Amino acid sequence: LEGGDYVVTDLGHTAASTLQSLPVVLRLLLENVARNSHGTEREQSMASIIRWLDTGTSKEEIPFLPNRVLMHDTTSTPALVDIAAMRDYLAREGGDPSTLNPVLPVDVSVDHSLAIEAFGTPDAAAVNMQHEMRRNHERYRFLRWSAQALDNVHINPPGTGIMHTINLEQLATVVAAEHGAPTRLHPDMLLGTDSHTPMINGIGVLGWGVGGLEAQTVMFGMPTMIRIPDVIGVRLTGTKRASTQATDIALVVTERLRALGVSGEFVEFHGPGVASLKAGERAVIANMAPEYGATTGYFPVDEETLLYLRATGRDESHIGMVRAYCQHMGFWFDPDLNPIYTKSIEIDLSRITISIAGPRRPQDRHNYTESGSVLDALKAPFSAEMPAALPRFPVALAAITSCTNTSDPRLLIAAGLLCRKARALGLKVPPWVKTSLSPGSPAAGRYLARAGLLPDLHAMGFDIAGFGCATCIGNAGELTPLVRESLARAQTRPVAMLSGNRNFPGRIHPELDLAFIMSPPLVVAFALAGDAHKNLDEEPLQTDAAGKPVYLRDIWPAEEEIDACLASSQDAGDYRSAFAQASSNPLWDALDAPDGDLFPWNDSSNYLQPPPFAAMRGQSLLGRYTAYPLLVLGDDVTTDHISPASAVPRDSHIADYLVQRGESRSDLNVFAARRGNWKVMVRGAFFSRSLRNLLCDACPVGHTLHIPSGEMLPLHEVAARYADEGHATVIIAGERYGMGSSRDWAAKVVRLLGARAVLAQSFERIHRSNLIGMGVVPLRLPYSLSCGPLQVRDSDRIELDIDPEQLQPRCVIKARIHRAEGHIDTVDTVAAIETQLEVQFLLAGGVMPTILQ
Ligand code: F3S
Missing domain, CATH: 3.30.499.10 (Aconitase, domain 3)
Structure with missing residues (x-):
């Protein structure tokens, strides 16, 4: 276990009792800083984490670099399409496209496209697999190309299961050896492009969900900057009733933590009740972290964790190493320790009912x-x-x-x-x-x-x-x-x-x-x-x-x-054997996937079109402008509203577009399968029957008002008109804008629609970061501009002056609302920017221009 020594040495100046007062999640972040950053940055970041103990909260930022990235087919397809398009761009600029590769292992599970067509029969799985392969054939060919063309990308084909389950059962090591140095050990840590990534916290692995764009950042070796989180302790006591299940506990935890308000923070479970839960049950509770609003729902490693590793076929020697390393490094669960938490609540498992x-x-x-x-x-x-x-x-x-x-x-x-x-x-x-x-x-x-x-x-x-x-x-x-x-x-x-x-x-x-x-x-x-x-x-x-x-x-x-x-x-x-068997999916293996460094795009494809993001290099959306409101929305706009995943409605203008391009109206599949084609995605933006555009009460679904002409048109047509006319646009929303998922298309469509900023009362964490990844500025409003006396109407214009020189995390940006009656309301918005790296992204025009730089 000599591998642990270098971290212990680095922390030599810190009393062991001080470290024991840190929640385990912060000890893990401390280890990550010690291992992945250098010089003054490392000293300062480590000191910041220790300083957290003074107040139990912090506004300071630290770098985080995971060991691996987890994706599913609908978030990975656009990310890999972006990389393929960036390779084209590099080739056009005279560079060597084969040099553009992720540097961290990226595991992709093809899990999001299974649809329940057949059910209630023993051959349902086989029938549904046939449907899935037929409908997604083109996209799956692309994924297979990615696996052969890009270093470090591994695809788990359809039928191998859901990414988080595969992560629990197959991929997670809890403790990993450094590449090329098997005695240098470190905790297994990951980021996943799905908000339920914290399921892996159930077996003591630190990981959380990020947007596809943040994942692209880390897979190219750039750390993501995170604010040192508040850590919410959930002390579990008692033993669950015989009639209840882990689901019931997860629902109670969700109810309690939503009421407390833990948005974006780290939750850590502790107390005597932890030991009474099996690791599989902990994973259920950890999984629902996005539902309780937290970034993680962490359970430290203990004997139950090792039992789970054994039950799922991990090597005894590896299990022994996990025990020794975690005990040696202070990552082992100790029910007698009382770490300091920012806030704490107690849940008695014995009181939970079905x-x-x-x-x-x-x-x-x-x-x-x-x-x-x-x-x-x-x-x-x-x-x-x-x-x-x-x-x-x-x-x-x-x-x-x-x-x-x-x-x-x-x-x-x-x-x-x-x-x-x-x-x-x-x-x-x-x-x-x-x-x-x-x-x-x-x-x-x-x-x-x-x-x-x-x-x-x-x-x-x-x-x-x-x-x-x-x-x-x-x-x-x-x-x-x-x-x-x-x-x-x-x-x-x-x-x-x-x-x-x-x-x-x-x-x-x-x-x-x-x-x-x-x-x-x-x-x-x-x-x-x-x-x-x-x-x-x-x-x-x-x-x-x-x-x-x-x-x-x-x-x-x-x-x-x-x-x-x-x-x-x-x-x-x-x-292991069921996974291995499913991995050799004959329908997947039979796909005629192309090879070569560049992907051969096809103009007539309705699934894969190279997006124009690389060409947006240098096009920052900052500056001074007066904008038309493109949409005025209320509270709780979800990423599903912004970029739906579900079936393409047969009576929509998107269906008309696909039918014109040769598809059958009766056999249109889901938006989620089209995320490699930006032309479909931008047409589907905000196409949701349960979303109300307050700008225009009579607007049909997916339409808005082109204010200069007074015409109601499909949203993407209005956006294109504004762009042609040289007009800036912004989107107005209420509380919790972007709640739901890590869907980066919910930010990409906003960029493709040309909106330069989103002004909302609050943003959900991952979507906020995705907006910045696309170069779109999120601005927090102090009160609603979606309803009430200050509501923005079609006669109003919004003036913003976002000076690139002055842009800082959480800086105040004045919005001047020019009302039709002639007066101006001035609103102090706060830039929803958390880190200097995010400032850099906005200056460069987003993550992709930064990768190309
Ligand atoms: Fe898939 Fe639902 Fe989990 S979409 S990743 S099964 S939350």
Whole structure:
């Protein structure tokens, strides 16, 4: 373990007791600084972290460089397309394109494009794989080209599972050896282009979600600068009840931390309750960090972590090394230590009950019996025309889905056992419910088979439909005919019941604005009930073959049953072998991928077009200008609103464009699959039925007002007109602009639309950083310009003077709003810029110009 010595030496001046007062996440950041930075920068950054102890908070910045980067197919495609386009640019400028390569390992999982077309049959996974390969053929060819052309890029093909599950089961080492120096050890740390990257915090690996642009920065060896975070301690006490699952704890943690407000901060779990949780359960709780608003949800390494590593087939020698290194370096969990936290809360695990969250936000948690009263409060409008054959709130989708709730074997085993009991009683899922099971990795298929649960799952329609994100990302496929018909007649308000993590309106399915999040066994229960309104404590699920009512409590699996089934089904060898088998996907291997240093683009492609970002080199959006408002939006604009991932609507101008280019209107797939084509993405910008453009009440979806002419046109056409006319534009929004995900297209489309700044009351962390990565200036407003007496209207112009010489993190920028009546309102906005590196990006015009520099 000599490798640890250099860090210990560096910190030699600091008393061990001082280090023990630091939360473990800060000790890990300290190690990262010590290892990756040099000279004065290192001294100052390390001193800043130690100084954090004085107040438990800091405004100082430190560099962070991970060891690796994790991506999925929809965030990696645009990043890799950007690199391919930058290679073209280099070649045109006379440089050697083969020299432009990531320098950190980049693991890409092709997980976001699986759609649930087939379900409820044993061959559903195979059928869905065929659909996926056919629809994404061109993009997948490109990914295969990337793997051969670019150093350090490795692609895990479709069928290998969800990136976070693969990370837990296969990629994470917890402790890694330095390349070329096997005795120099360091903690495994990563950044991922997905907000659920902190799932890996469940096994003591520090990592969090960033935008695709921040990932491009680090993969080219530039550190990302982070503010030393506030660290929120969550002290866990007690032991969870036998009837509850990790999902229930995650929902309570989400509710409590959202109420506290931990946006952008690091959460660390401690206290005696930690040891009572299995590592798989911790990963469920860590996974929901973006839902509670935090950057991380960190659990330190302990014996349970090592048990998980062993259960998933890691080498004993490696496990021994993890123990020795973590104990030696002070990264081992010690329940007797009381580190200092910025804020702390306590959660008693024994008080947590079976929960659901929704129907529109993950932090709105209720007892599982309360869905009916929550739905009643919605006062849903129904057609009086004719009664539906369905309940008023039919369960339209019952989906066991998501990295969050399909990676812990206990959850899937519990769902399988519930199916087994329901099958034994002859219960059936009603015909309007679309059921699906899409686990995070193929290992789940192995242990469910070993447990003999696949026939039971099949009997309730929960056949494995594939290994990927599926319903969680909105690829739920068509609803059942009964639900479609009742929707068309406005007779019902169908609801999605899923084991996901997000439930914003339209996220799960464009036709559904209500969704409850819950554990996999509860998904099965609501599938059997068929009615989202049912109180599963008081009302029976169904009657059995003998006419006897069956209640949930009659078939809810006991903890000992889950334990026994788990013990008999787990085989550590399954994890590696199932992954290896899925990795040699014959459909993937058969793709005719091109080779060579440059990608051969095709003008007629609707999936891949080289973006113009490299050519924006030197085009900073700073300076003095007076802008038209392109859009005026309210609160809670999500990245899904800004750049949807879901199906391309068949009746939209985007569909018209694709049909003109040879596609069939009936077979258009999802926006997420088109992220290699900026021409489609810019047309899809802000195309969301649940988004209101306050500039123009009568605007159809995806349209805005071209103010000089008074015409309502598709947004990209308006943006192009303003550009042709030489007019600047900005976007106005309310609170939490950009909430949702790391989707860098949500920032890229804003740049392509030509908006020079976004003025919002608050920004979600990753999206703010993505805007800066695209050279767009985020400005924080002190109050709303979206509504109320100061609302910006189509007659107003916004004057900004963003002096490149004066630009600093959090500097004040005056916005002068020229009102139609002739007066000017002056608003002091604050630049939502956190670091000097971000200032550099804005001066250069974004991340890509900086990489090219
Ligand atoms: Fe995929 Fe949903 Fe997780 S989209 S990465 S399964 S949060």
